[in-house]
Amino acid sequence: MFSTARITAIRKSKGLSQEVLAEQSGVSLRTIQRVEQGETEPRGYTLQALAAALDVPLEAFRPEPEPALPIPPAPPVVVPTTLRSDPDFLQLLNLSALSFLVLPLLNILVPWWLWRARRHTTAHVAEVGRRVLGFQILWQVGSFFAFMLILVAQLLLAGAHRTVFPGLYVGMVVLTYGFNVLIIGYNGMQLRKGHLDIYPTRL
Numbered sequence: 001m002f003s004t005a006r007i008t009a010i011r012k013s014k015g016l017s018q019e020v021l022a023e024q025s026g027v028s029l030r031t032i033q034r035v036e037q038g039e040t041e042p043r044g045y046t047l048q049a050l051a052a053a054l055d056v057p058l059e060a061f062r063p064e065p066e067p068a069l070p071i072p073p074a075p076p077v078v079v080p081t082t083l084r085s086d087p088d089f090l091q092l093l094n095l096s097a098l099s100f101l102v103l104p105l106l107n108i109l110v111p112w113w114l115w116r117a118r119r120h121t122t123a124h125v126a127e128v129g130r131r132v133l134g135f136q137i138l139w140q141v142g143s144f145f146a147f148m149l150i151l152v153a154q155l156l157l158a159g160a161h162r163t164v165f166p167g168l169y170v171g172m173v174v175l176t177y178g179f180n181v182l183i184i185g186y187n188g189m190q191l192r193k194g195h196l197d198i199y200p201t202r203l
Contacts, residue, residue, distance in 0.1 A: 003063035025053035
């Protein structure tokens with residue numbers, strides 16, 4: 001593939017007009033004009049005659065190679081850092097669920113905050129945190145439905161003019177809260193022994 005633009009550039013660099021090039025090469029002026037305008041592609045004798053008249057090799061008529069595009073630098077390799085071990089923080093993460101004794105839902109919010117703060121820097125926090133949160137969410141939902149069940153039972157008994165047992169609420173609070181405290185304490189002992197497979201349910 002030969003470039004008509006290269007032929008034109010070389011002719012002009014030699015200071016030759018199309019007429020002079022036609023005379024020196026023996027190629028008709030009309031042919032040179034058509035070649036330089038891109039209307040025809042020079043071949044065989046015409047190329048050799050033009051190269052001889054311009055005193056250049058045939059390779060000079062080939063288009064100049066396009067400059068190579070710069071290769072973008074490779075992104076930096078992120079070397080994962082080793083997570084540091086902190087068994088005491090794992091205990092804190094588990095025991096923070098006891099905050100439900102202060103206010104409802106703190107047993108979810110406090111462990112979630114601790115889990116989010118250290119899950120990428122402390123070993124096993126991501127897994128233990130998911131297990132703690134999973135159980136606390138399940139306990140919260142289960143407790144809600146248990147109290148709703150008692151409420152419905154109380155309304156039905158009151159509508160039938162039967163005896164209402166206000167102590168059922170207190171009993172349910174003791175039962176559900178005590179169950180959660182025991183589960184948290186038991187899993188705290190499991191963590192102290194180095195067992196990370198805690199809580200029967202996780203997210």
